[in-house]
Amino acid sequence: MEKRYAFVARALTEAIADGRHPVGSVLPTEFELADQFAVSRSTVRAAMQELQASGLVSRKRNAGTRVEATSPAKGGDGFTQALNTIEAVQQFGTETERHVQRVADVVADSELASQLGCRPGRRWLCISSLRTIPGEVTQTPICWTDVYIDGAFADEVRTKMAGHHEIFGTLVEKISGRRFVEIRQDISAVGVSDAMAEPLKATAGAHALSIRRQYLFASNELAEVSLSIHPADRYRYSTRLLRRQDTNG
Amino acid sequence: MEKRYAFVARALTEAIADGRHPVGSVLPTEFELADQFAVSRSTVRAAMQELQASGLVSRKRNAGTRVEATSPAKGGDGFTQALNTIEAVQQFGTETERHVQRVADVVADSELASQLGCRPGRRWLCISSLRTIPGEVTQTPICWTDVYIDGAFADEVRTKMAGHHEIFGTLVEKISGRRFVEIRQDISAVGVSDAMAEPLKATAGAHALSIRRQYLFASNELAEVSLSIHPADRYRYSTRLLRRQDTNG
């Protein structure tokens, strides 16, 4: 059964996304929401803490709870994305389109192993793809991504991909049903390599953000790694950091 | 008065930092801690949520609360830093050394204004400096940073800097006493410019991370902006993203 505070959080998130609570508006009070959802104020507060942590609302003593922002901005100057929560990372997966370029089985040599953070010899399924913004006229890719999936899930992935299922986002999670508890993220700056210049429609050597993500289960099991190259002129990593407690005495 | 959950969180953080609770060990149960600190279990849980959010501990139903990690790694291959909370950003300020290169009053023209996110004509105090790792033999700087401080605080900053006060970190906060509620952060990839190559001891055109931070008060007042250039071979931005609730049914 869905937990109550999670239900409240989801309902409010959807209401905000729908425009029922526009940006800048003030939500009903915690007591009113408690009445509406037939839960206690504590439960409403737990939900509110989620919304606040994700940056969706801001709360102030008696200033009410204000709707702050909705979705990441897709401005004219590329894709701006917050990536400081697991939810935000998944959102990037749903808000962009994936175009698969290559699917291959690989065995990690020492170099790849250190990149992926596994022992050499481990088997992976590698899916290389480009990502674009849906509905854009000029289909300039935002990034090149190599996703490495635990070999144990390889067959299932191939089957579902053949059937054109939309299994992307966090692949293993959708396939195995097991939920990720942790993502380790490494961000650095690199140049666009010669090989990637053409598919990315970028000039070789252009500055790019390199993002490596390791997806882990609760047991610290490594199930999936993604290596992405984002040309700097098309993508920026933008976050709002909020103090954990909004007010102070 | 310090809030009780904040006190508990701070006490536990210090105990972990001191080594009284080594990495990998399991903390006392929530009930035991409630007894020790003479607070309710709810308060202990509020403290635990802080520690969990900052990645210091992990919790599992009856697996106990485990100490996960302490400080950011200062490995041989540069500086690895999590920057997904305000606390982590401030920590970077305390764990590196600042070497001031230049102090100047500036008036924002249209270009600078768009970079800083302010109206053109606004007055700022600009402090340019290099940051190094304390105690390192080879004093290779980690980054070049231009900090722009609201002109209203300029005099006070100059005075305190002349007196060799350690006022850095988030400058305006230490000077004015007003606390930042929000930091907006923008991360992109750039090349090291000719002018910065020499002070940074890097080759011009080398790949670098560009990090822009806007420090805001509760009223959305912009008080300070920092623009940093991190050569990619000396710095990586590394975070662990944890799911808000650790377990699930």
Add this chain to the structure above:
DNA sequence: CAATTTAATATGTACGAACATAACAAGAGG
């Protein structure tokens, strides 16, 4: 002795209550 079941345990979820405190709004006074 290995495999399974059962019991104990610590965290997760949820409720209800009470008081503190910062923001805002309305009214009093100059």
Add this chain to the structure above:
DNA sequence: CCTCTTGTTATGTTCGTACATATTAAATTG
């Protein structure tokens, strides 16, 4: 009309309780 004071209000903090549930450890069974 502006300023200051006062009162109301909604969130912040803290307490106590109860039950759910995943994990570990002990006990039972084959």
